[in-house]
Amino acid sequence: VAEGDAAALxxxxxxxxxxAYAVSLKITRDATLAQDIVQEAFLGVWRNAGxxxxxxxxxxxxxxxxxxxxxxDAIRRRxxxxxxxxxxxxxxxxxxIWHEVSGRLDREEIRQALExxxxxxxxxxxxxxxxxxxxxxxxxxxxxxxxxxxxRVRLGxxxxxxxxxxxxxxxxxxxxxxxxx
Amino acid sequence: MSTxxxxxxxxxxxxxxxxxxxxxxxxEAAQVRRHLATCKQTHDEFAELGGVVPxxxxxxxxxxxPAELKQRVLAAVRADIRAATRDDRAAERLVSSxxxxxxxxxxxxxxxxxxxxxxxxxxLDEPHVPGTQQSASTSxxxxxxxGSTGFRSMWQPAMTAAAVVLAxxxxxxxxxxxxxxxxxxxxxxxxxxxxxxxxxxxxxxARIAGSEQAPSASGFAVLPPSGPGYLVISGLAPAPxxxxxxxxxxxxxxxxxxxxVQVEPDGLAVLTGLTTAADLKGMGLTVETAGGALQPxxxxxxAGELAPRA
Numbered sequence: 489v490a491e492g493d494a495a496a497l498x499x500x501x502x503x504x505x506x507x508a509y510a511v512s513l514k515i516t517r518d519a520t521l522a523q524d525i526v527q528e529a530f531l532g533v534w535r536n537a538g539x540x541x542x543x544x545x546x547x548x549x550x551x552x553x554x555x556x557x558x559x560x561d562a563i564r565r566r567x568x569x570x571x572x573x574x575x576x577x578x579x580x581x582x583x584x585i586w587h588e589v590s591g592r593l594d595r596e597e598i599r600q601a602l603e604x605x606x607x608x609x610x611x612x613x614x615x616x617x618x619x620x621x622x623x624x625x626x627x628x629x630x631x632x633x634x635x636x637x638x639x640r641v642r643l644g645x646x647x648x649x650x651x652x653x654x655x656x657x658x659x660x661x662x663x664x665x666x667x668x669x
Numbered sequence: 670m671s672t673x674x675x676x677x678x679x680x681x682x683x684x685x686x687x688x689x690x691x692x693x694x695x696x697e698a699a700q701v702r703r704h705l706a707t708c709k710q711t712h713d714e715f716a717e718l719g720g721v722v723p724x725x726x727x728x729x730x731x732x733x734x735p736a737e738l739k740q741r742v743l744a745a746v747r748a749d750i751r752a753a754t755r756d757d758r759a760a761e762r763l764v765s766s767x768x769x770x771x772x773x774x775x776x777x778x779x780x781x782x783x784x785x786x787x788x789x790x791x792x793l794d795e796p797h798v799p800g801t802q803q804s805a806s807t808s809x810x811x812x813x814x815x816g817s818t819g820f821r822s823m824w825q826p827a828m829t830a831a832a833v834v835l836a837x838x839x840x841x842x843x844x845x846x847x848x849x850x851x852x853x854x855x856x857x858x859x860x861x862x863x864x865x866x867x868x869x870x871x872x873x874x875a876r877i878a879g880s881e882q883a884p885s886a887s888g889f890a891v892l893p894p895s896g897p898g899y900l901v902i903s904g905l906a907p908a909p910x911x912x913x914x915x916x917x918x919x920x921x922x923x924x925x926x927x928x929x930v931q932v933e934p935d936g937l938a939v940l941t942g943l944t945t946a947a948d949l950k951g952m953g954l955t956v957e958t959a960g961g962a963l964q965p966x967x968x969x970x971x972a973g974e975l976a977p978r979a
Contacts, residue, residue: 494743494746494747496861496862496864496865497742497743497746498739498743499865499868500865500868501739501742501743502739503868505734505738505739505742506731506732506733506734507726507727507729507731509732509733509734509738510726510729510730510731510732511726511729513732514729519735522734523734523735523738523741526734526738526742527738527741527742527745530742530746531742531745531746531749534746534749534861535749547864547867547868548723548868549723552723552726553722553723556691556726557691560691594727595727595728595730598724598725598727598728599728601724602725602728613690613725616687616690616691616692617690617691617722617725618725618729620691621692622692622693622694623687623692623693623694624694626692637687638683638684638686638687641686641687641690641692642685642686642718645686645689645690645718645721645722646717646718648721648724649717649718649720649721652721652724
């Protein structure tokens with residue numbers, strides 16, 4: 489059984505380690521730390537595979553959520569100014585929309601969806617997800633009130649959702665109006 | 670105690686966009702989690718906004734980790750497996766594997782191994798999904814669980830997570846661990862195989878949802894083009910006396926039996942050995958007289974439509 493388990497995990501690793509590593513590296517900018525995070529994330533997946541079975545979303549989003557959670561946890565621990573995350577905090581929401589949006593979107597489509605956001609909306613989301621900043625840090629960095637940060641993130645996520653749900657409509661809306669690169 | 674202050678639904682909704690991105694301070698995030706665990710509302714906005722978040726990762730340029738990392742991860746898993754066979758983490762792991770999604774009504778809340786307030790170390794990796802049926806059942810049981818065990822970090826600092834689980838398990842369970850550990854381990858392995866199979870690019874996957882007859886049932890069926898397929902359904906009530914659950918292949922023609930389905934006392938059923946067919950459209954579950962039937966007896970208690978896994 490043990491070897492079978494390890495082989496099963498190896499399969500998952502082959503499928504998702506590149507994505508998990510890219511996310512961890514983007515957030516931490518530290519290859520050693522990112523590797524530790526990926527290792528922890530896959531160990532967590534193995535330990536909890538049974539509980540995943542309730543069908544809460546794709547394994548892919550699950551792996552990603554764990555890696556992202558651990559990565560922002562790691563960088564916040566290194567910042568003396570930031571409040572330490574709770575030791576037993578569960579990772580972020582992994583909502584269950586893979587059956588709607590599915591995994592069929594490629595990187596270019598996702599980037600195009602991000603492009604539909606206004607620059608301030610996109611900046612707020614990128615600072616949160618890719619840089620691991622808290623809302624206070626985003627507010628300070630962009631010299632924007634907290635309430636504005638919140639509404640930018642909300643509107644940005646909703647806009648991105650619309651764009652992802654209608655990739656075809658997005659092309660007709662977005663592509664013709666593109667100016668240069 | 671201010672960390673455990675409660676927040677209102679309005680505040681939770683206001684914090685939702687930052688919560689799903691992980692941009693709240695730890696204390697606020699904890700308040701949101703606590704609210705979601707206890708609130709009767711479904712709070713669909715968390716799923717609506719958070720559904721986008723995993724796709725942000727796809728915009729990042731992929732980076733291959735160093736080849737030796739895979740060996741490191743697998744070595745860590747093997748060490749974990751070895752440790753699991755000799756110390757009390759075996760109990761913890763077994764309980765986690767058993768506790769896929771227990772039927773809340775049938776079981777005392779405190780034994781739910783995935784109740785957040787139990788503070789299992791493994792809860793660290795449990796994605797929280799508000800706005801789904803599963804989270805609704807979590808919501809129903811979490812307050813009772815926190816009431817009976819308290820927050821581990823505050824009240825039981827000396828008790829290890831595994832010990833807490835074990836105590837709760839032995840107190841509230843009369844199946845699985847004590848009765849037949851190897852069967853439980855086998856089922857955990859089967860579940861892992863099913864999960865892995867569901868990620869294969871060429872597999873067809875059906876999300877199984879319960880009907881009015883089994884509202885808390887949910888799960889998935891996975892049918893790879895070759896090799897065994899699986900049907901995993903949690904949240905099922907025990908079959909009535911003299912009855913059995915039976916799974917069906919649904920297609921263009923009359924439904925074909927996929928086999929009898931045994932539901933464990935924790936409400937989980939795992940059926941393997943499914944085979945795919947060209948005209949297969951979905952999978953269904955009915956309640957039949959013990960021994961099974963040649964044709965399904967209505968109503969269907971749970972079903973799902975197959976879709977190719979992109």
